[in-house]
């Protein structure tokens with residue numbers, strides 16, 4: 001072969017290799033935009049590799065001692081087929097991974113694949129990185145954050161949680177749960193923000209911003225996941241995953257707004273609900289997933305199915321007769337990532353080969369998934385290390401916030417003057433199933449090291465000087481309090497001046513005795529088991545009875561409301577909940593939380609929510625029972641008092657304007673405190689029925705004793721709108737009541753065209 005031909009071949013090879021290298025290298029070029037990198041990478045991908053990105057598996061493997069050496073081979077062995085699938089580029093993400101070592105090993109297996117596409121590692125980091133197998137910061141659960149009425153707290157919690165996640169090699173939080181709750185029997189209320197669409201929207205938006213930052217491009221951002229779309233909070237009987245049968249009007253007015261808000265705040269993943277909505281399973285709902293959410297609301301990200309919910313289109317909903325059909329219906333409806341397991345890959349490949357799923361649908365899904373991996377910087381930084389883990393988990397600023405979320409979530413429901421407890425209170429008895437229990441942590445959290453959690457018993461001891469007589473009777477279970485325990489409490493209560501009874505539920509995820517949480521819904525809203533019997537014993541002793549409730553969903557007990565001397569609703573306050581509760585009881589902090597969910601009189605009074613329609617009770621009420629709830633949404637007492645005055649706003653407005661108003665609030669008591677100022681609207685006459693009042697603005701303020709502030713609010717024009725008979729959003733001229741708080745101040749404004 002002549003030298004010239006050799007040169008020609010070599011230069012051709014050089015060009016091809018350069019092109020190849022240039023093409024191969026360019027998606028790895030971090031100076032390019034993520035969109036460009038997606039385009040370049042997808043041009044290189046086979047159909048197998050594309051479908052692989054849509055597949056999610058669990059990282060669970062046999063127990064491995066990750067402190068021993070050479071864990072990669074142990075874990076890789078324990079992964080079985082999953083290891084090979086990763087190396088073939090046939091898995092795009094994982095969930096149920098427990099340690100940073102596992103995350104690193106999974107990423108290293110992905111780096112052995114042809115295109116070295118990193119994995120997304122997802123977890124249910126709802127109120128802290130709680131599913132991680134190691135001590136992490138555990139904050140108050142969502143329902144308590146909602147009670148704080150401080151979205152800033154939720155945003156910071158999400159930001160710090162994202163930081164702990166990335167430090168351990170996780171990049172995707174299955175959170176926030178932005179379902180609106182209308183049936184308090186649902187076991188998952190602790191992970192929601194309650195019953196009001198506006199409050200849920202504001203809190204959900206804040207968490208999306210906290211997790212994702214501006215565009216999830218920082219090394220401490222993660223993907224958020226707005227969930228579950230939609231209607232789990234109104235499913236039949238409050239049963240998780242049961243059908244939701246709800247009008248389009250109520251969906252648009254009550255259940256959709258939090259998702260619109262999350263999308264407006266850039267949420268990049270959405271998880272559909274287990275349940276069907278009016279006959280169509282959420283996971284197969286093309287009219288919602290594609291036509292409404294993507295095309296109308298502008299959702300730019302991708303969907304991840306909920307656990308086995310694509311398979312359940314066959315096994316539970318029975319809208320198809322095979323898993324292959326289930327995969328087809330879900331992917332065509334808009335589903336992008338399959339949680340979890342085998343079968344999906346082969347089915348989708350076969351469906352594409354047969355032309356039943358267009359490649360364009362696969363390309364659309366994969367482009368979104370890859371975009372997130374480029375944005376998160378995963379191609380450049382997919383590993384973590386022990387130093388990063390140790391430097392980030394349980395950071396001082398995280399721990400301080402954990403305490404603050406607990407303190408701010410406390411709601412004082414009743415106080416006949418026994419609180420705050422004085423230092424010279426005399427003898428204290430502490431008892432109840434939650435007095436010394438990690439149920440404080442709530443759902444989606446592993447049990448934490450004993451020293452990392454402050455229980456109520458420990459918190460109270462901290463607040464009292466040595467020498468104060470503090471008795472404790474441990475109650476082993478939440479549901480069955482033994483006669484021995486009852487009689488011991490009865491005896492010790494007789495010599496106590498005050499009894500602190502810490503009652504309620506247990507939603508600890510891995511606790512076999514949990515009484516509520518996912519798939520553990522509540523047939524009663526009362527204190528479960530014979531907890532009331534314990535309280536009656538105490539009441540009969542003559543001691544003052546201070547009841548603290550630790551729970552996710554509301555607890556409805558008329559006896560409790562009538563007989564306790566004080567009731568503090570503490571929700572699930574997290575790792576420092578015991579300290580926050582003790583500080584509340586002794587007056588170190590003045591409780592300023594408000595109910596984010598109505599407390600019905602009983603389970604028989606459901607559905608019970610504040611923003612009901614005018615005719616909800618216009619014809620009497622219940623036999624021998626008041627129709628009023630025990631406590632309305634927005635209720636909460638304080639150790640001080642506040643006075644509202646000087647509500648200033650125009651008498652008329654145009655239907656195209658927003659409304660600006662101001663109101664003075666003064667702390668008229670003798671203790672500093674927080675107040676949540678809430679503004680509601682009531683459309684007095686409307687062509688379709690509208691709620692008796694609707695929350696449209698709120699602000700939590702801190703006022704020193706005697707201090708007065710003027711607060712200003714702007715109520716958006718859209719808040720005056722309703723959906724007319726044709727479901728068009730309109731603002732009708734007429735009178736609107738502007739209601740401050742619980743009718744503390746009411747003014748009427750006339751909206752004119």
Ligand code: GLC
Pocket residue numbers: 095124174227306307518
């Ligand atoms: C569960 C929950 C969902 C969670 C998922 C993964 O079924 O419904 O909220 O994110 O599984 O753990």
